[in-house]
Amino acid sequence: MMNIVVAIKVVPDDQDIQISAAGELDMSKAHQTISAYDLNAIEAAAQLAQAVGDSKVIALAVGGSAIDESKLKKNILARGAEELVMIADDACADLDAHATATVLAAELAKIGDVDLVVCGDGSADNYAQQVDVQLACKMGVASVNGVVEMSAAGSTLTAKRKLEDVIETVEAQLPCVVAVTPDIALPRIPGMRDILAAGKKPMNVGAADAAAETCLETIEIKAPEATERKQEVSNASDDGAIDAFVAALKAAL
Amino acid sequence: MKAFVIAEHAEAASALAAGARTLADEVAVAVVGSEQVPANIADAAYHVAVPEGAAADDAAATLEALLDDVQVVIAEPVRHVKSIVGKLAAAKGASVITDCLSIEDGVATSMYFGGVGQIRRKAKSGIAFYTAGAGSFGDAQPSGSNAGAEELSWVAPAAALKLVSSEPIQKSGVDLNKSDVVVAAGRGFSEEADLDLARALCDKIGAGLGCSRPLAEGAGWMPSETYIGVSGLMLSPKVYIAAGISGQMQHMVGANRSGTVFAINKDQNAPIFKQCDYGLVGDLKDVLPKITEAL
Numbered sequence: 001m002m003n004i005v006v007a008i009k010v011v012p013d014d015q016d017i018q019i020s021a022a023g024e025l026d027m028s029k030a031h032q033t034i035s036a037y038d039l040n041a042i043e044a045a046a047q048l049a050q051a052v053g054d055s056k057v058i059a060l061a062v063g064g065s066a067i068d069e070s071k072l073k074k075n076i077l078a079r080g081a082e083e084l085v086m087i088a089d090d091a092c093a094d095l096d097a098h099a100t101a102t103v104l105a106a107e108l109a110k111i112g113d114v115d116l117v118v119c120g121d122g123s124a125d126n127y128a129q130q131v132d133v134q135l136a137c138k139m140g141v142a143s144v145n146g147v148v149e150m151s152a153a154g155s156t157l158t159a160k161r162k163l164e165d166v167i168e169t170v171e172a173q174l175p176c177v178v179a180v181t182p183d184i185a186l187p188r189i190p191g192m193r194d195i196l197a198a199g200k201k202p203m204n205v206g207a208a209d210a211a212a213e214t215c216l217e218t219i220e221i222k223a224p225e226a227t228e229r230k231q232e233v234s235n236a237s238d239d240g241a242i243d244a245f246v247a248a249l250k251a252a253l
Numbered sequence: 254m255k256a257f258v259i260a261e262h263a264e265a266a267s268a269l270a271a272g273a274r275t276l277a278d279e280v281a282v283a284v285v286g287s288e289q290v291p292a293n294i295a296d297a298a299y300h301v302a303v304p305e306g307a308a309a310d311d312a313a314a315t316l317e318a319l320l321d322d323v324q325v326v327i328a329e330p331v332r333h334v335k336s337i338v339g340k341l342a343a344a345k346g347a348s349v350i351t352d353c354l355s356i357e358d359g360v361a362t363s364m365y366f367g368g369v370g371q372i373r374r375k376a377k378s379g380i381a382f383y384t385a386g387a388g389s390f391g392d393a394q395p396s397g398s399n400a401g402a403e404e405l406s407w408v409a410p411a412a413a414l415k416l417v418s419s420e421p422i423q424k425s426g427v428d429l430n431k432s433d434v435v436v437a438a439g440r441g442f443s444e445e446a447d448l449d450l451a452r453a454l455c456d457k458i459g460a461g462l463g464c465s466r467p468l469a470e471g472a473g474w475m476p477s478e479t480y481i482g483v484s485g486l487m488l489s490p491k492v493y494i495a496a497g498i499s500g501q502m503q504h505m506v507g508a509n510r511s512g513t514v515f516a517i518n519k520d521q522n523a524p525i526f527k528q529c530d531y532g533l534v535g536d537l538k539d540v541l542p543k544i545t546e547a548l
Contacts, residue, residue: 014366025370096348097339125366127484128351129332133339142412143310146332158417163332164478169417170308176412182470183477215347219373221365226528227509233526236517236535236543245515246547248531252492252513253434253458 002055002115002152002174006045006081007104007131008038009123010067023223032072037120039079039187044150044180045118046080046188052152057081058111062103064093068205077198078190085111089207097130099212104131105138106209116157119179121146132179142172145179255279255322258295259337260329261309263288265387269327270294270397272390276325276356280397283319283405285312285337290402294395298402307407308414309333313340315408320345323380327356330384340410342382349382350374353389361385367483368506387430388489422478429479432461434492437481437508439465441497441518441537445474450541451496457548460494465504482507497537500525517541 012030020026034042042059049055059081061067068088077084085107092103108114117139119132129145136143148167149160157172162181172178190198232248234241256277260266266284271294273280281297284290286309290298299319301312310333320326320341328338330352342349353361354371361383365372375381429435438451448462455462462479469480481488482504493511498504500516500523508514509528516529519536526532533540 011366014369017366017369019369025365098343098346098348101343122484126351126372127364127367128349129335130339130342130349130351133336134343134348136412137340137343140412142414143336144414145310145336161332162422164422166422167420168308169419171415171417173412215377215379216350216374217377219360219375221370221372224368224371224509229514229528230530231527231532232530233516233521233532233534235521236533236540241533242540242543242547245531245533246544248513249458249492249494249515249544250548252515252530 002049002052003058003113004045004049004055004116004118005058005060005108005111005114006038006042006118007135008042008059008061008076008120009035010061010063010072011035011124014124019223023225025221025223032067032069034072034076035120035124037122037182040182040185041118041120041180042076042079042081043185043187047185048116048150048152056083058083058085060085060104060107060111062087062092062095062100062107062208064088064090073203074195074198075190077201077203078194079188083202084204086203086205087208088205091211092208094214094218095212096214096216097128097134099214100131101134101138102212103208104135108139115174116152117175117177119177121179121181129179132177136177139175139177141176143177143179144170144172147178147180148183150178150180150184254324255281256325256327257320257323258282258327259316259334260284261286261288261331261334262329263291265329267291267294267395268387268390269329269385271393271395272356272385273325273327274396275390275393276359281319281323282399283316284402285309285333290399292400293397295397295399298399299405300402301405301407304407306416307409308416310336310340311410311413313337313344314410315405317341317344320380326380326382328382328384330386335384338382338384345380347376347379347382349384351384353383353385355389356383356385364506367503369502386487424476424478427461429461429463429481429486429488433490434458434460434494435463435488435490435511436460436494436496437463437465437498438468438475438496439498439504440467442468445472447538448474450537450545454494454541454545457545463488465498495525495529496541498525499523500528
């Protein structure tokens with residue numbers, strides 16, 4: 001029996017981000033969505049809960065007030081979590097890893113008896129890959145990143161992790177924090193029945209107890225300047241098109 | 254100002270020590286694991302050997318005492334070191350700015366939403382923590398007088414990981430980060446066997462073969478360490494040849510710093526043709542062998 005919390009980030013959908021002529025990012029038309037790799041984390045948590053048996057998955061999200069959206073909450077709960085705890089508070093918008101971990105740790109203490117926290121590989125916006133390790137430090141427990149497989153027996157979590165040069169198998173004492181890679185589990189596609197059932201699951205939405213201070217200052221967010229390209233495009237079947245392409249390639253090599 | 258570099262690989266230690274020198278007048282370097290600190294790259298050098306059964310992530314407890322007089326930490330962007338630097342930042346009440354494209358006057362530029370934007374941030378106070386790739390500091394050269402490295406004795410943390418096994422990953426052999434010429438294969442390849450056409454082109458011009466994410470993670474035709482773009486490789490070769498690549502932003506952020514971009518695609522409306530220097534509209538099966546032969 002395990003209590004598993006999956007920590008998820010809600011972000012503006014990058015498909016809806018518009019770039020102004022001045023290079024500013026306009027998110028005002030973007031829907032709130034689950035950060036892509038956190039979908040794999042929810043699925044991994046749900047699969048582990050099923051493998052262990054008699055276990056529960058709680059989804060925990062921290063963000064600004066905009067994340068408190070009905071469709072989004074149902075989407076989170078339609079993917080294998082039994083319960084949602086959401087801190088939707090403008091004091092918690094755009095937190096850095098240290099501040100996010102502070103708020104998450106406070107909520108985890110309230111949930112109580114948590115055996116495992118599952119995080120995604122990185123968030124769609126900053127992809128810092130730091131909340132898992134910062135949270136583990138706050139909790140005084142171990143963390144494992146890059147996890148591609150995991151199992152739990154007794155008080156031990158065994159994780160296989162894919163690093164740059166090696167595949168490691170490590171053991172951590174529960175409770176602990178893992179960050180899973182997208183390879184660990186393919187997210188399910190919720191059916192109509194899952195979404196209807198999700199609406200009846202417990203949703204506990206509130207504000208943060210204390211504002212968490214970020215230690216990073218954002219100076220500017222801008223679209224990258226596009227590299228000027230020649231854009232000399234021709235049809236391969238045109239006379240001499242391939243020769244011209246090859247000549248340009250030889251010159252560049 | 255003192256900077257502290259943390260790396261797992263000797264090569265990264267050199268490159269980051271060079272970068273650290275552009276930010277601070279005093280540079281210390283620590284290498285964790287089996288590799289050693291190269292000579293003459295820093296003013297002080299440390300080595301942490303990871304004991305049998307321990308994980309490199311837990312080297313943070315050993316390194317923490319060395320940060321007392323440090324203002325800047327620059328770490329190699331690999332998973333072990335991201336854990337180490339995350340633990341150190343947590344201990345100092347800081348956050349790490351990861352995967353910096355550049356760092357100037359303490360302000361780090363990194364990607365936002367996978368490259369849709371770029372975000373510039375700095376630490377408000379205390380120690381500034383960054384991870385940065387070897388290419389983030391241009392052609393800065395390391396300097397210093399360190400000979401060997403001081404061997405630090407391992408400090409085990411309270412909640413330690415136990416390493417059960419470690420198996421090397423069989424790599425495809427080509428390090429695309431070091432290739433001057435890269436051919437990238439995309440979904441325009443309808444069959445795995447057709448990739449031989451791209452391999453033949455690579456052989457002819459000494460190029461490395463990479464791919465877009467679907468060919469590695471979806472189709473499984475290419476090793477996962479060869480896909481280019483968001484969460485994969487970020488390359489800047491002299492010549493980049495996109496074969497059957499549509500040119501989606503998620504892929505192009507990993508290639509748009511290339512010198513000259515060539516593209517072949519059968520769809521004349523593919524976005525890649527707006528992002529290339531030279532483009533050919535045509536079928537890969539027909540065009541690639543002709544190019545290879547003419548070279």
